Amino acid sequence: MEKSPGIYLHIGKKARELLYSDYTQQPPDSYSVGSFDLSIDLAGQVKEIVPGLTTAFRFVIPYQNTVELQYLREHAGITAGISLSSKPSLNLSGVTGNSFFSIGTDVSYNTSTMTFAKCNAGLSINSAFVVGSLTFDGLRDTFRASCYCNVLPRTNTAIAAELKFAGGDSILTFGTQHGLFRNTMLKARVSSNGKLGALVSQQVFPSFYAQL
Known part of the structure; x- marks a missing residue:
């Protein structure tokens, strides 16, 4: 699948993860008892059920459950998903192209x-x-242009920038990351609207990270 364009979620993913992933934010759903909030987010994949077909699922306890099918071929990627609720939301995305250029x-x-x-x-x-x-969000009339540059792969050092234009206003966000040690990542970002952010991410165990 090296020539596959991937799926729609992959468009702008590297810049999006550098600029926004891991920064402190409210979980997508939480259960509150007094001052105690609980949210459990589980995700996984079952790959190659048949050639090119992958099943992905996500469970955010207690509220949100989704199941998704991903079909990847040499020059196309199709995703269909549904939320597991009494009144489900249906999602469909498609991408065509190759590993160098894709549109969807x-x-x-x-x-x-x-x-x-x-x-x-x-x-x-x-x-x-x-x-x-x-990217263009047709319901919110929002344009986003992003760029990700892998400066030094050996230390996972990279920079990213995003220009968001919506409702006549524009916001420029710039961020960088650097692998201080093998399991320690430093990240920082700044936006033209005055917002600043920085974090240290430490891998404690495989697939388990702590952020500060």
Whole structure:
């Protein structure tokens, strides 16, 4: 699958993860008892059920459960998903291209309100050194242009920038990361709206990380 364009979620993923992933934020869903909040987020994949077909699932306890099918071929990637609820949301996305250039769309339909919850389009240009992307959110009239640059692969040092344009306003966000040690990652970001962020991520055990 080296020539596959991947799935729509991969468009702008590297810049998005550098700029936003791991920074302190409210979990997508939580259960509150007094001042105690609990949220459990489980995700996994069952790969190659048949050639090219992958099943992905996510359970956010106590509220959100989703199941997704991903079908990857040499020049296309298709994803179909559904939320496991009494009034499910349906999601469908498709990407065409190759490992260097891809273009696609992502739509979601809310069966409870009978309206579209998401209608996005995007494109991506990928190389070993630089990854650029442009996406459009049709429901919110929002454009995002992002760029990710792998400066020093040996230490996982990279920089990323994103320009967001919505409602006549634009926000520029710049971020960087550096692998201080084998299991320690430093990240920092700054936005033109005055927001600053920094964190240290430490791998304690395989697949278990602590952030500060």
